[in-house]
Amino acid sequence: MLIQSNINIKRMQPLLGTYVEIAVFGSQFTYEQTQTLMNFAFNQIKLIQDLMSFYDVSSDLSRINRSHGRWIRVHDHTFKVMQLARRIMQFSGGAFNCTVGAALVNARALPALDLILNDYNDFAQYNCIDLKNGHVRLNKKVLITLDGIAKGYAIDLAMSIFSKDKFQSICINAGGDLKVRGNLELPIQQRESNHCFSAIPSISNAAVASSWVKKDFEKNFPGHLVGCNGNSVKNGIYTVSASRAWLADALTKVAVFADPLVCQRLFSKYKATLLRSPA
Numbered sequence: 001m002l003i004q005s006n007i008n009i010k011r012m013q014p015l016l017g018t019y020v021e022i023a024v025f026g027s028q029f030t031y032e033q034t035q036t037l038m039n040f041a042f043n044q045i046k047l048i049q050d051l052m053s054f055y056d057v058s059s060d061l062s063r064i065n066r067s068h069g070r071w072i073r074v075h076d077h078t079f080k081v082m083q084l085a086r087r088i089m090q091f092s093g094g095a096f097n098c099t100v101g102a103a104l105v106n107a108r109a110l111p112a113l114d115l116i117l118n119d120y121n122d123f124a125q126y127n128c129i130d131l132k133n134g135h136v137r138l139n140k141k142v143l144i145t146l147d148g149i150a151k152g153y154a155i156d157l158a159m160s161i162f163s164k165d166k167f168q169s170i171c172i173n174a175g176g177d178l179k180v181r182g183n184l185e186l187p188i189q190q191r192e193s194n195h196c197f198s199a200i201p202s203i204s205n206a207a208v209a210s211s212w213v214k215k216d217f218e219k220n221f222p223g224h225l226v227g228c229n230g231n232s233v234k235n236g237i238y239t240v241s242a243s244r245a246w247l248a249d250a251l252t253k254v255a256v257f258a259d260p261l262v263c264q265r266l267f268s269k270y271k272a273t274l275l276r277s278p279a
Contacts, residue, residue: 006168007034015045016151018175022158025184026168041158045174048154051078052146054101054110064136065101065115065143071135079134081146081153081246088149088250089126091266095227095258096250099124101143103226110145123226148225152209152249155179159245172245179207179245190239190276200239200275207245208275211252212237227257236278242270 007027012019022041027034051074053059057066060078074082085098102120104110120141128140138144155172159179162170169182180186185204189197200208213225213235227233238255242248251272254263267274 007031009034009038011038011042013042013045015042016049016154016174020045020175021171021173023171023173024162024167025170025182028166037161041161041172044157044161045154048077048081048150048157051075052081052150054145054147055113057113061144061146064138067136067138069137069139071130071132071137073135076134077153077157079131079136081150082129082131082136082144084153084246084250085146085149086126086129086131088254089129091269092254092258093262094123094125095256095262096148096253097123097227097257098144098146098148099128099140099142100226101145104145105143107226109226115143148211148253149246149250151175151177152207152245152247155207155245177207177209177245177249181205190237201241203241206241206243207248208239208241209245209248209252210237210239210276211256213256213278225253225256233257234278237276238274238278239276240272241275242272247272 008025010023012021022038024034051060054061056062060074063072088096100123101110102117103122105112105117120143124140124142128138128142130137130139151174155174155177158172159170159181167182169184171180171186172178180203185202187202188200190200211225213233233256238252240248240251240255242251247270254266255274255277
């Protein structure tokens with residue numbers, strides 16, 4: 001079989017509530033083999049979407065939210081994301097918080113579906129989530145939303161499909177949350193709150209994510225954050241670079257809501273960088 005080299009392919013699919021683009025450069029596989037790997041990467045992203053959707057009543061996340069204190073067996077990826085979310089909740093003192101689903105429903109940023117919101121607290125702390133041997137239990141009536149971490153996890157999972165020694169570089173972009181690997185330095189234009197674009201530092205072998213803090217939910221720009229720690233925050237865009245996409249995704253919320261000393265400690269711990277925040 002003739003092995004072609006230096007194959008470049010860019011593809012896009014609607015996933016994770018946005019458009020996901022995977023671009024590979026310098027593939028040492030054949031064109032067909034490279035396309036097969038890209039199909040698998042997109043399928044892994046779709047798996048994370050299906051497992052952790054707040055909208056799909058059959059997802060792992062919905063089963064957790066409707067468990068009424070029972071232990072729920074979940075997929076290994078769901079369990080891992082719950083572990084990561086709980087850890088960041090604990091380390092950030094609740095600045096990152098995945099239990100704010102009811103507050104987001106009340107803000108009309110998430111659908112009510114068949115939920116009776118009066119039964120749920122707007123938020124809780126990390127210890128309301130019990131994790132054991134692939135099972136999840138909520139010991140307090142809250143609604144989990146993994147939107148602040150699952151997209152980044154999906155990007156990392158898709159990136160892991162591509163072996164490092166067979167590609168010159170890879171870029172995965174999911175609606176502005178992105179990760180770059182290899183000999184590619186990616187210049188980034190960030191859309192500001194006034195809808196203009198401005199440059200932020202280029203990234204190489206890193207991930208970047210942004211969160212936009214707004215006073216009210218806007219249906220045309222559906223990303224919405226609510227805090228639970230009482231800290232006043234500045235409206236605007238917060239952009240973070242980190243080694244992994246799930247971490248950059250989660251740390252944008254820490255940058256928004258955490259006490260400055262907590263924020264500094266966590267960014268130092270994870271060797272992350274705050275690239276942009278409101279003046």
